[in-house]
Amino acid sequence: MQITRFGHAALLVEHGDQRVLIDPGGFSRDETFSLTGLDAIVVTHQHADHVDRDRVGGLLDGNPAARLLADPQTAAAxxxxxxxxxxxxxxxxxxxxxxxxxxxxxxxxxxxxxxxxNVGVLVDAGGLRLFHPGDSYETVPDGVDVLAVPLSAPWAKVSETVDFVRAVAPRVVLPIHDRTISDLGYPIYWGRVSELGGADEALLLGQDGSVTL
Structure with missing residues (x-):
């Protein structure tokens, strides 16, 4: 499984010849909306930082065969x-x-x-399970290997983030939903998650970072 960040909550997950893009929102890098060859585009919820309504049409035009998956309200809207x-x-x-x-x-x-x-997504590929929760710490699925954890949001505080990581108990945790944090403040949030979350590996990916697991 290869995971590439495209800024904030947007992740590209690849395995074999399959490519899945999650949450192409307004805080995502411009390159997000030029991606092609996608097999699926997943939107966890309707907020603008998770789906950019002004640019998602161009992304769909470039990926006419992609399955389009969204929570019920977003799918309707x-x-x-x-x-x-x-x-x-x-x-x-x-x-x-x-x-x-x-x-x-x-x-x-x-x-x-x-x-x-808000419907998060569990991506199962090659025996690894990646969990992208969208904007919620409410549901904890079993058997998560890699957790993409929302690091900062108007609805979250650091103690809740740490407790969520502990509850999910992934082998690897990586940050998403972090464009709201200043460069000076970032170590406060990520430091607590990496020190207290309990994951075997706390993998700090930048806004354009990529890793193969």
Whole structure:
């Protein structure tokens, strides 16, 4: 499994000849929207940092054969593409990769704000399982090898992030959802996760980092 970051919450996961892009949002690098040869595009929820509605149409044009998977509210709202609604425990098979929905709701930002749909994705490829939760620490799937953990958000605090990593208990943890952190503040967030999370390997990938596992 090769994992490449394209900024913030966007990940490209590759195994064999399969390529899956997760959460091409507004904080993603420009190159995200020029990717081709994708077998699937997954959107965990409707927030702009997870799906850029102004640029996702161009991405779909460049990948006409890609399966399009999104939470129910996003699938209903996006005006381009034929999106399939995802749901917890529903699996989609793509050759050597399996994509399974995890959870159903976005984390609480404030009690006065209605909670929206959020369906994370468990990517199973070559015997490794990668979990991208979108914006939620609520659901903990079994058997996660690699956790892409949201490192900073209006709905999270560091202690909750550490506890989530401990609960998932991955072998490898890597950061996503981190464009909201300043360069000076980054070590505070990542330092606590890497020191206290309990993963065998805390893998700090930059906004364009790549790793093969």
């Amino acid at each position: 996006l005006e381009v593409g034929d999106w399939t609604k995802t749901a917890a425990d529903v699996a989609v098979e793509l050759g050597s990769i399996s994509l399974t929905g995890v959870g159903s709701r976005h984390a609480v930002i404030h009690p006065d704000m209605p909670r929206i749909d």
